[in-house]
Amino acid sequence: MNHINLDREILKLIEEQPEISEKDIARTLSVSEELVKVRLAHLHDIRKKILIMGNGHNGHHAIKKALEAENYNVVNASDNSSALETVNAERPDLVLLDTAFLNTDGFEICKQLKANPRCCWVSVMMMSERNKTEDSVKAFKSGADDYVAEPFNPLEFKARVGMVLRRSQI
Missing domain, CATH: 3.40.50.2300 (Response regulator)
Known part of the structure; x- marks a missing residue:
């Protein structure tokens, strides 16, 4: 799964379950928890x-x-x-x-x-x-x-x- 699709899937899960943990996201998407952390950090970047x-x-x-x-x-x-x-x-x-x-x-x-x-x-x-x-x-x-x-x-x-x-x- 490429980063664009992974980001979409992570956001979809967070929208559906705002309290979902990084560990649960990783398990649901069959990716590492570290990768979820990296992608979430990318999504939180407020720079232009x-x-x-x-x-x-x-x-x-x-x-x-x-x-x-x-x-x-x-x-x-x-x-x-x-x-x-x-x-x-x-x-x-x-x-x-x-x-x-x-x-x-x-x-x-x-x-x-x-x-x-x-x-x-x-x-x-x-x-x-x-x-x-x-x-x-x-x-x-x-x-x-x-x-x-x-x-x-x-x-x-x-x-x-x-x-x-x-x-x-x-």
Whole structure:
């Protein structure tokens, strides 16, 4: 069972039986009690959550580390589920979406996220390895809240992330 499904099952049990213990959750779901504790800690994290949806190149690892240093909860999208499923499961405050997400057009994913009533609320910052005006225009037309082209200054990038998150609270 992957973490997304496990989290759903844990939450379902807690909703049905608010007084249920970690030990009982573990027994019911046939997982270790330690795993239940880890997943519950993950669910209790109150930091702003940022979901990175990209092709996993080295720049994304650096982005993750820089944002974690700013005390954000940063998670990477799994490549085995759809973008919509991942956003619905993770419930991020911000999606950092690569214009070339795996084998899919990031612009199209952005359009889908913004058109779906279950996740249209999430802020999207698109990232690209290409510094072309038409890409930034296409990003904004697809519904992105911001756009940044690599290479980018880490200080400016963190400031942009903070700005998008502040704007989303209004």
